[in-house]
Each structure stands twice: as C-alpha cells, then as structure tokens.
C-alpha cells in the first residue's frame with residue numbers, strides 16, 4: 001500500500017504538470033494492446049480536461065523516431081507524454097532537452113522521478129515489478145484516477161492482460177482491478193474462455209491460441225467434435241449442461257484451468273477485457289493502430305473492423321503455427337517465421353526449453369525469445385541472454401520471460417550457438433541449488 005501511495009504522489013505531480021500546460025500535448029505510444037490502451041487512457045483524460053493534443057503510435061522509440069520528434073520540437077515546443085516507452089531512452093530525451101512525461105514500465109536507465117525537465121513515473125523506481133505487477137496502461141491509469149476518471153480502470157486491466165500479467169493479477173494490477181470492481185466498472189466471473197468472444201463457439205475453439213489445441217484448430221475437426229457432443233456450433237453462449245459436456249470432452253486435450261478461466265467483464269462496448277485485448281492485438285499486428293485506438297474509444301465502426309481483422313489474423317496465426325518447423329539445439333529451439341507472429345508462435349511452442357523465432361528484414365534478423373514460469377524458476381533470464389546480440393553488432397534485451405534482439409543476419413548462426421551456451425549456463429547455475 002505504501003508503494004501505491006508513492007506512485008500516487010508522483011501521479012499528482014504529473015496531473016499538475018499537465019494542467020499547467022496550455023500548449024500542444026504530444027502523446028507517443030506503443031502499437032501493442034498495452035500501448036494502445038495507454039494511448040486511449042491519455043486521450044480520454046486530455047479530452048475531458050479540454051487540452052489540445054496529437055497522438056502518434058510507433059513500434060519502438062528508436063533513434064530515428066527521436067530525431068524526428070526533435071525536428072518537430074523546433075517549430076512546436078510541445079509537452080511530450082511517452083507511454084509504454086521512454087524509460088530506456090531517457091538519456092536521448094535529456095540530451096535533446098525534451099519537456100516530457102514518461103509513463104513506462106520497462107526497466108528504467110535512470111531510477112529517478114525528476115530529471116532535467118522530465119517527470120518519470122516508472123514502477124521499478126518504487127520496487128514494483130513492471131513485468132508482472134503493472135503495465136504501462138496501469139501507470140497511465142494511476143494518473144487518470146487523480147483526475148477522478150475511475151472508469152478508465154477497464155482499459156488499464158485490458159492493457160495488463162495484453163502484456164500477459166493476469167495469471168494471476170498481483171500488486172498494483174490487483175489494486176486497479178479492485179478499484180474497477182468497487183466502482184462497478186468491472187466484474188469477474190469463472191467461465192469458459194470461449195465465451196469471452198462474440199463469435200460462434202466453433203470459431204472460438206478453432207481460432208483459440210490460448211489455449212491452443214492443435215487437434216481442434218481446424219474447422220472440419222472442430223465441427224465434428226461439437227456434433228458428437230450434440231452442441232450447435234453456431235451458438236455463442238452455451239447452457240450449463242452444454243458447458244459441462246464440452247468441459248468433459250476438452251479435458252481429453254487440456255487441464256480444465258486452461259479453458260475455465262476468470263473472465264473480466266467490463267463496462268465497454270466490447271464487454272470482455274480479454275476479447276478487447278485480443279482485438280487490439282490483432283489491430284496492432286496488422287498495422288491498424290488507429291482502428292485500435294478507435295476500438296478502445298468505443299467507436300462502432302472501428303469495433304466492426306477490428307472483429308473482422310481479429311478473425312483474419314487468427315486464421316493466419318493458426319496457419320503459421322502449422323507451418324513453422326522448429327529446430328532443436330541442446331538448450332533452445334528456434335524457427336524462422338513471419339513478421340508480427342514470431343513472438344506469439346514462440347510463446348505457444350515453449351515447453352521444456354526456451355524458443356526463439358526470427359524473421360529477416362533486409363540485412364538484419366529480428367528475434368523474439370520466449371520462456372515460461374518453470375524455466376524462469378530454473379534460472380532462465382532471456383533479457384540477459386538477448387543482450388549478447390551486442391557482441392555480434394546488434395542489440396537486444398527485455399524481460400526474463402520474453403525478450404528480443406536484432407542483428408546482422410550473417411551472424412545469426414554464431415549468435416544462436418552463443419545463446420544456446422548461455423541458456424545452458426543459466427539453467428545449470430540454478431539447478432545446483434534445487
């Protein structure tokens with residue numbers, strides 16, 4: 001609780017900084033569900049207090065993007081709000097004399113709230129784990145709530161789900177969840193995961209990647225499966241008896257807790273937080289970032305486009321899952337995949353060793369690596385592993401369970417060998433103590 005109070009104090013300072021600024025506010029955010037919900041929380045907040053703003057969505061706060069913003073700054077001395085990014089690039093922002101607010105949850109380079117005209121709200125400064133206890137949308141919400149905008153808690157929770165922080169919600173996320181429930185913007189029910197989507201049950205099962213049931217990820221097989229159970233495949237909501245029948249049949253493939261989950265129903269036109277995060281994910285991955293913002297802001301037409309995009313994206317993802325051919329090394333697996341999908345495919349493929357997926361972009365390869373809780377408990381830290389890209393003329397980093405890198409493609413083989421060794425060392429070092 002003490003940590004929440006400290007975050008609240010910084011949030012108050014940020015509120016004052018925003019209120020006292022009468023010029024243009026530039027909001028820069030990330031394209032994934034956490035970034036899009038962060039952007040939407042800031043847009044709603046700024047609209048409600050009647051501020052002029054302009055929102056931009058980017059993939060990474062790269063040096064090129066910062067250079068562009070510096071140019072823009074020369075003719076328009078705006079206040080910048082960086083969401084879901086900025087803490088890792090703060091040195092460049094200081095160097096270029098940005099008047100800025102950073103609302104981020106990635107590891108900060110500088111563990112201070114106020115540095116040279118920049119106000120930074122980052123959970124790590126207060127001993128809160130930004131990979132598990134709060135996402136960027138939660139940090140943005142901590143600012144919005146100082147204005148009294150508690151309804152935006154539903155977007156904060158949606159962003160946290162997008163960053164996979166909901167199994168289970170802990171720390172600051174739990175605080176936000178409880179606040180949303182208290183004000184009746186959100187409620188939790190135990191239900192079939194397939195009920196969260198507003199689509200026929202056969203589509204919900206066939207296109208589900210969480211859980212991914214390979215045997216049912218095909219229209220004909222899934223229809224046959226439902227027919228055997230005498231369940232109408234076009235139904236969206238099943239009766240209690242049908243649910244029971246389905247559950248009894250699904251445990252043949254998966255543990256019940258994989259498909260009987262906590263559902264977060266929210267006061268929003270997309271009334272389930274998981275479905276909303278999935279719609280935003282599909283929009284982000286397909287480059288429809290403005291549509292994503294429209295969805296978060298409850299625009300009917302954007303929601304319609306997002307629902308279509310979601311199915312299209314899932315069909316491609318299921319196809320990709322069937323096509324990738326992972327290769328095994330001693331301690332890792334790796335595969336070549338498609339841009340926008342490698343991270344998710346890698347996370348689905350993880351079992352007893354970390355999985356790396358890569359795709360080529362010109363002379364470079366971009367890599368996503370994913371692990372799971374069991375591997376983390378055994379000593380794996382993929383963020384550290386990916387930093388080795390530096391030795392091969394690239395860069396990399398991220399969280400223990402999910403990280404990424406980019407490097408010249410001629411060095412990929414050597415890089416994979418080195419990664420295999422480091423992962424082996426990490427897993428060995430901890431196992432001595434088990």
Ligand code: C5P
Nearest residue numbers: 033162209210277278281343344347348
């Ligand atoms: O690449 P990253 O790990 O960010 O992908 C996270 C997103 O991938 C989540 O928002 C979720 O929508 C999607 N996902 C999925 N199926 C999984 C795991 C993640 O669709 N099994």
Ligand code: C5P
Nearest residue numbers: 034162163164165343347370399401402
């Ligand atoms: O850039 P960012 O920090 O948002 O990326 C975090 C990534 O880590 C997301 O793709 C998220 O889905 C992934 N993740 C994961 N498993 C977890 C936690 C996060 O794959 N347990």
Ligand code: C5P
Nearest residue numbers: 343368395396397398402403404405406
């Ligand atoms: O790109 P991907 O979703 O695989 O990234 C996973 C995590 O690794 C994200 O948190 C991202 O910010 C981080 N990352 C990084 N440096 C890179 C690539 C990814 O810190 N070069």
